[in-house]
Amino acid sequence: MVSLAFTEEMKGYVTLGEPDFDRGYRAGKDAGTAFMFHLTITTQDIDRFIADSQHTASAEGWIEAELFGGRRSVEEGIFNLFVEEGPGSKRMLYRLQFVDGGGQPRTMTGFKEVLHEHGLDVWSETTTLFTRVLEGHVAPEQDAEASVLASGILHIHPLDFARQLTTFRTDPARRIDAIGRFGALFAGELWSVYGPEGNG
Numbered sequence: 001m002v003s004l005a006f007t008e009e010m011k012g013y014v015t016l017g018e019p020d021f022d023r024g025y026r027a028g029k030d031a032g033t034a035f036m037f038h039l040t041i042t043t044q045d046i047d048r049f050i051a052d053s054q055h056t057a058s059a060e061g062w063i064e065a066e067l068f069g070g071r072r073s074v075e076e077g078i079f080n081l082f083v084e085e086g087p088g089s090k091r092m093l094y095r096l097q098f099v100d101g102g103g104q105p106r107t108m109t110g111f112k113e114v115l116h117e118h119g120l121d122v123w124s125e126t127t128t129l130f131t132r133v134l135e136g137h138v139a140p141e142q143d144a145e146a147s148v149l150a151s152g153i154l155h156i157h158p159l160d161f162a163r164q165l166t167t168f169r170t171d172p173a174r175r176i177d178a179i180g181r182f183g184a185l186f187a188g189e190l191w192s193v194y195g196p197e198g199n200g
Helices: 021-031 046-051 122-126 140-145 158-164 177-194
Strands: 003-016 034-043 056-065 070-073 076-086 089-099 105-115 128-135 148-155 169-171
Touching (some): 003 046, 003 158, 003 177, 034 046, 070 089, 076 177, 122 128
Antiparallel strands (some): 003 034, 003 169, 076 089, 105 128
16 A cells, blocks of 8 residues: 655635635735645545545645634545536535634635636646635535635645645655656546546
8 A cells, every 4th residue: 555645735815704705815815814724635545546536635734814813723634636526627625624713613615626618727727726614613515504704715826836746755655656646647637627528
């Protein structure tokens, strides 16, 4: 069994009481209500990760936002790489449970959306995370009923992305072929959306 891990940082803005992602980002940027996370994403078994249609991995680390008490540890985090949403549409999903500075449970959910109809827009779509913070520790099937505390958008900055590429690690360390297999999966999923058959 070969594990693979990498580190990712995303930064942006959210606004309390705003359900719309774009309005939340713009108002948050004007108000300076920043939100970021620093995660180590790990799959314990690269074979299982590739075979799994949900491409599920764990996410450990922290979020940071003054709105929620500063830096808060992620108590449970899940990452999904390229989940099928329909013809020509896949999403990368993030779900991070934490406790805010007042001791209240919160869940950050986010998705990166890759759409055939948008044309070849790989950088924008794979580095833009539409983000919400929900009241409570919320499971996916509870999202529709959960109270939305804040919404906004996070991005990967180019320098952070460059650093991210240096953080890939495997265990055992000699099994660097796992990095190539992850890259092939990533590229193949993008081709399945952007390629000529991606519109279903």
